[in-house]
Amino acid sequence: MRLHGVYFAVAAGSFRRYATYRIATAAGVFTNTVFGFVLSYTFLALWSERPHLGGYDQSQALTFVWTGQALLAAASLIGGGFQEELQERIRTGDVAVDLYRPVDLQAWWLAADLGRAAFQLLGRGAVPLAVGALAFDLALPASPLRWAAFLGSVLLGLLTGFGLRYLLALSTFWLLDGSGLNMLGTLLSSFFSGMLLPLTIFPGEFGEVVRVLPWAATLQVPADVLLGEYEGTALLGAYGFQAVWALVLLAAGRALQSLATRKVVVQGG
Amino acid sequence: MAEVPLGGEPRALSAPAVDVPEPAAEGPWARLCWGVRAYGFIAAMWIRSTMVYRGSFLMMVAGSLTLTALDFAAIVIMFSHVGALGGFALPEVALLYGTCTASFGLADLLMGSFDKLGTRVRDGTMDTVLVRPVPALAQVAADRFALRRLGRVLQSAAVLGWALANVDVDWSGGSVLLLVVTLLSGAAIFCSLFVLGGAFQFVAQDAAEVQNSFTYGGVTLLEYPPTIFAKELVRGVTFVVPLAFVNWLPVLRILGEDDPLGLPGWVDFGGPVVAAACCALAGLAWRAGLRAYRSTGS
Amino acid sequence: MTDDGFIVLEDVEKVFQVRRRARGRLRRERHEVRAVDGISCAVARGEMVGYIGPNGAGKSTTIKMLTGILTPSGGRLRVAGIDPSRQRARLARRIGVVFGQRTTLWWDLPLRDSYALMRRMYRVPEARFRANLDRCVELLDLGGLLEVPVRQLSLGQRMRGDITAALLHDPEVLYLDEPTIGLDVVSKATVRRFLRELNASLGTTVLLTTHDLTDIEQLCERVMVIDHGRLMYDGALGGLHEVGESERTLVVDLERELPPIEGIEGARTVRTRGPRQWLAFPASASAAPIVSQVADGYPLVDLSVREPDIEDVIARMYSGL
Numbered sequence: 001m002r003l004h005g006v007y008f009a010v011a012a013g014s015f016r017r018y019a020t021y022r023i024a025t026a027a028g029v030f031t032n033t034v035f036g037f038v039l040s041y042t043f044l045a046l047w048s049e050r051p052h053l054g055g056y057d058q059s060q061a062l063t064f065v066w067t068g069q070a071l072l073a074a075a076s077l078i079g080g081g082f083q084e085e086l087q088e089r090i091r092t093g094d095v096a097v098d099l100y101r102p103v104d105l106q107a108w109w110l111a112a113d114l115g116r117a118a119f120q121l122l123g124r125g126a127v128p129l130a131v132g133a134l135a136f137d138l139a140l141p142a143s144p145l146r147w148a149a150f151l152g153s154v155l156l157g158l159l160t161g162f163g164l165r166y167l168l169a170l171s172t173f174w175l176l177d178g179s180g181l182n183m184l185g186t187l188l189s190s191f192f193s194g195m196l197l198p199l200t201i202f203p204g205e206f207g208e209v210v211r212v213l214p215w216a217a218t219l220q221v222p223a224d225v226l227l228g229e230y231e232g233t234a235l236l237g238a239y240g241f242q243a244v245w246a247l248v249l250l251a252a253g254r255a256l257q258s259l260a261t262r263k264v265v266v267q268g269g
Numbered sequence: 270m271a272e273v274p275l276g277g278e279p280r281a282l283s284a285p286a287v288d289v290p291e292p293a294a295e296g297p298w299a300r301l302c303w304g305v306r307a308y309g310f311i312a313a314m315w316i317r318s319t320m321v322y323r324g325s326f327l328m329m330v331a332g333s334l335t336l337t338a339l340d341f342a343a344i345v346i347m348f349s350h351v352g353a354l355g356g357f358a359l360p361e362v363a364l365l366y367g368t369c370t371a372s373f374g375l376a377d378l379l380m381g382s383f384d385k386l387g388t389r390v391r392d393g394t395m396d397t398v399l400v401r402p403v404p405a406l407a408q409v410a411a412d413r414f415a416l417r418r419l420g421r422v423l424q425s426a427a428v429l430g431w432a433l434a435n436v437d438v439d440w441s442g443g444s445v446l447l448l449v450v451t452l453l454s455g456a457a458i459f460c461s462l463f464v465l466g467g468a469f470q471f472v473a474q475d476a477a478e479v480q481n482s483f484t485y486g487g488v489t490l491l492e493y494p495p496t497i498f499a500k501e502l503v504r505g506v507t508f509v510v511p512l513a514f515v516n517w518l519p520v521l522r523i524l525g526e527d528d529p530l531g532l533p534g535w536v537d538f539g540g541p542v543v544a545a546a547c548c549a550l551a552g553l554a555w556r557a558g559l560r561a562y563r564s565t566g567s
Numbered sequence: 568m569t570d571d572g573f574i575v576l577e578d579v580e581k582v583f584q585v586r587r588r589a590r591g592r593l594r595r596e597r598h599e600v601r602a603v604d605g606i607s608c609a610v611a612r613g614e615m616v617g618y619i620g621p622n623g624a625g626k627s628t629t630i631k632m633l634t635g636i637l638t639p640s641g642g643r644l645r646v647a648g649i650d651p652s653r654q655r656a657r658l659a660r661r662i663g664v665v666f667g668q669r670t671t672l673w674w675d676l677p678l679r680d681s682y683a684l685m686r687r688m689y690r691v692p693e694a695r696f697r698a699n700l701d702r703c704v705e706l707l708d709l710g711g712l713l714e715v716p717v718r719q720l721s722l723g724q725r726m727r728g729d730i731t732a733a734l735l736h737d738p739e740v741l742y743l744d745e746p747t748i749g750l751d752v753v754s755k756a757t758v759r760r761f762l763r764e765l766n767a768s769l770g771t772t773v774l775l776t777t778h779d780l781t782d783i784e785q786l787c788e789r790v791m792v793i794d795h796g797r798l799m800y801d802g803a804l805g806g807l808h809e810v811g812e813s814e815r816t817l818v819v820d821l822e823r824e825l826p827p828i829e830g831i832e833g834a835r836t837v838r839t840r841g842p843r844q845w846l847a848f849p850a851s852a853s854a855a856p857i858v859s860q861v862a863d864g865y866p867l868v869d870l871s872v873r874e875p876d877i878e879d880v881i882a883r884m885y886s887g888l
Binding site: 042045049177180197 | 319322325326328329332333336337339340342343346347349350351353354355413415417473475476477478479481482485486489490493497498499502
């Protein structure tokens with residue numbers, strides 16, 4: 001069980017590494033704040049016409065915007081994260097070395113990605129949320145329990161997001177154009193996570209489908225937990241939804257990983 | 270191994286081996302033309318190399334064509350709940366969307382590799398750029414030229430076409446010209462933002478994201494009518510970061526609407542001038558960045 | 568341009584401002600690092616010079632200044648009469664650069680495409696390009712590799728590909744930064760043979776940094792040693808031995824196992840194994856009197872003199888200076 005220590009060290013190392021990118025962090029905070037303002041004004045225009053759209057009042061809608069900006073970097077909703085590094089290792093063939101290491105490839109990158117996310121939640125999430133709260137009237141909860149529930153949901157969302165991006169990164173073995181894949185992944189996640197628009201206002205059957213896709217677990221569900229849409233058993237249901245997607249995607253990642261390993265062994269990288 | 274003479278016919282060692290006039294010596298205009306030509310053949314080579322994996326390439330184009338439409342889908346969803354946003358109907362917002370994303374798409378296609386500059390500086394591949402007799406700007410801009418980015422341009426063009434067919438405008442030769450000039454100067458403004466962002470990465474290698482605030486953030490902003498934003502914000506993107514010239518001002522003119530700042534009418538035609546100023550600024554910043562790199566080598 | 572050299576350095580300096588975080592503090596302190604600290608030398612056209620020194624001695628910084636990548640902080644620098652930092656693009660077409668640790672080729676493209684791009688970048692006439700490529704392919708044994716993407720090449724193949732890329736435009740100077748690093752024995756030999764041939768038949772000036780002293784021994788008449796940004800030695804390879812006060816070794820085989828040889832003037836026994844003994848003496852001294860002393864006092868069967876190892880010599884230089 002000494003290996004658990006390894007993964008913890010990987011996560012801690014990753015946290016520290018991202019902490020050294022000061023300018024990147026400052027630039028990211030600025031970007032998130034800009035996006036937050038832009039989206040806030042569009043939401044204000046929308047909710048002033050339809051005050052209870054999607055079951056949110058105006059301040060809840062704005063809270064949704066800034067929660068999205070706070071999670072944007074941590075959950076890699078519009079890019080960033082570990083996958084570019086892994087793709088580069090796949091492209092250069094260095095991944096062959098990784099596959100023969102005594103540590104598990106998926107667990108290794110998961111640990112690194114969680115370390116990164118932990119830093120970015122603090123370094124890139126807190127400030128935009130505070131700016132949003134100062135500039136607009138947000139419906140942030142007062143209860144520490146609600147915040148704790150939110151963090152639990154964020155963690156499950158990170159696992160789901162990692163699962164999605166791990167599949168994407170491994171696809172580079174077959175589809176070759178890593179940056180193209182990332183672009184497509186980013187477009188999907190910014191739309192289906194609720195980052196552009198809460199999934200609750202997506203109309204009809206399309207809306208119902210969108211709300212059960214895995215991307216919903218990365219932002220829509222955590223934001224709803226923060227807004228108090230899920231309490232008691234409903235909260236367990238929300239957690240369950242996220243956990244199922246996380247497990248399914250991580251398992252799919254393992255399956256794809258073993259296919260990739262076979263490909264590397266057969267082709268020699 | 271047999272000794273094979275290397276040089277073929279013997280030649281005078283004191284003479285430069287290849288006698289071609291040096292573009293750098295012929296003045297700035299020749300240098301610019303040479304840079305553009307070099308950009309062209311580097312980009313052409315990248316296109317050829319992506320065509321080797323034609324299936325992968327077609328998938329990426331199709332993917333970006335459909336998936337870039339998702340942000341327009343978000344706007345359509347908004348309009349499924351409301352009839353107008355800030356006084357603008359869907360075709361009018363689509364015109365804003367189409368113009369700014371088409372400009373952005375063009376700029377991204379032409380100059381989309383600048384966000385990798387910090388990585389190049391870090392891993393030392395910038396040095397190999399600098400030992401070649403081609404302007405560094407042309408080499409960096411053409412690096413990893415990705416034709417799949419055409420997907421976004423095509424998608425924007427489709428939305429733009431739909432908007433043009435549905436907005437209530439009496440088209441004249443003048444307004445058509447204004448639209449075309451707007452698209453081009455918008456692309457030039459975004460290109461200069463990419464170059465500025467690249468230049469900044471010479472100083473701060475991990476600052477690739479700074480330019481995202483202005484490019485992606487700017488696009489998101491410009492998709493919506495200026496009437497829904499706070500006046501300070503509109504003022505900021507008119508006078509500080511001149512994004513309003515990408516589409517807001519000229520499109521409002523085409524639609525016959527007044528701009529929320531009440532600027533004099535001729536300002537709406539300022540796009541090309543603003544674009545030229547942005548390009549000049551970006552050029553200066555690039556030179557400064559390169560100079561900083563060459564004195565620190567970091 | 569002065570007449571005394573093709574590559575001329577006069578008091579060339581490169582100072583970096585390094586900001587480092589002081590331990591346990593948030594504020595960063597500024598340090599001045601003199602990577603190159605006043606180097607003067609001249610290299611004639613057609614020379615082949617080895618440029619050696621430990622990591623961080625300033626070798627790469629010098630090469631970067633000579634290619635125009637870096638601007639010197641002080642001093643005067645000319646390559647073929649050109650100031651590299653002011654006329655980088657003009658110089659670029661007259662020099663070739665090979666960085667051993669990273670390729671100048673395009674990773675995802677076949678070698679042939681990289682070369683075609685080089686041809687256009689350097690505006691090499693088609694006939695000249697084809698002739699140069701054919702010769703490099705033949706001499707560097709690249710046949711059959713032209714269609715292979717660079718990322719699939721082995722290190723040795725890639726290095727040979729990189730050297731070819733640097734020579735397609737007939738450069739007058741070739742800078743090689745660690746050209747044999749990580750290569751197998753066969754590739755190393757091919758590269759060395761090729762460089763000798765290049766220098767001999769075309770008169771290309773070659774400046775080579777390396778960690779592998781065999782490169783220097785086999786290629787360079789002249790060697791420059793740099794440490795802490797200063798030129799410690801500039802001269803013939805043989806002269807290094809004297810500077811380094813190195814020792815040669817006399818290896819003697821006696822009739823039988825004996826206690827260590829004693830009482831030899833100017834030499835001392837450093838090692839024994841069975842009937843064989845090793846005696847060290849200064850490299851500048853003659854071996855003859857030592858051999859005769861040993862032959863007089865001991866039952867000598869065979870002997871040989873070993874030249875000092877250059878690595879050893881340089882290690883001594885660094886520790887002594």
